[in-house]
């Protein structure tokens with residue numbers, strides 16, 4: 669009898685452990701890469717962590733490179749431990765093995781979200797530019813590829829390569845974001861247009877722009893030192909078996925408290941990792957009038 673009880677206890681323990689590990693495996697294993705950026709990554713990474721963890725769907729590690737100007741050749745991430753990489757990084761190239769491992773990770777089905785200045789990084793790394801679709805600054809020029817914008821009829825236009833800026837924005841303001849792909853999992857259920865918090869509206873981004881799906885854009889008026897075009901701000905790019913999203917919103921910690929920044933980041937990350945989105949659109953998601961704030965650190 670004691671023997672039987674022992675067996676039952678052991679089986680129960682085994683089931684318990686199995687259930688726990690199944691639960692952990694259900695979560696999206698995420699690594700945020702930071703450490704070099706012309707933005708305040710020390711302030712924004714904790715927001716990214718909290719924004720993802722608050723959904724209950726992600727486990728999040730942070731991999732921090734040596735500081736700007738220091739030797740990064742020893743920096744490595746074991747991508748086999750992850751489903752998703754979030755790039756809060758705009759800095760020096762990695763070692764060749766690490767770069768190859770990153771490309772292999774995406775080609776074999778991994779997810780990547782380039783957050784804000786994440787698409788400023790690595791102007792001279794062709795594979796990375798294919799993944800982000802469009803990038804700005806960092807030494808980019810007309811050789812980096814065409815511009816991409818949305819015309820008055822809502823059509824995506826890839827401009828012939830020409831001289832001009834390669835990444836730019838006017839002063840921050842509360843711009844209106846247009847949902848350009850209402851049937852895409854990331855954008856489904858979001859309003860046709862919604863008011864973003866005061867933020868930088870990236871324009872004149874360049875890149876290979878291959879296979880880009882524009883999910884969200886905003887009109888950059890000339891009287892805001894804008895391009896006079898509707899500029900792509902959230903784009904999805906397939907790469908091998910993987911999914912990449914470039915999300916240019918969210919300059920700093922203030923912007924990480926706005927509900928649309930939070931929800932877009934959560935949904936971009938879930939989709940990049942799984943191809944699906946289950947994170948709901950909250951009732952307090954902004955409409956066209958004004959941005960809505962809900963500090964993720966308070967949860």
Ligand code: ZN
Pocket residue numbers: 707784785868918919920
């Ligand atoms: Zn910025």
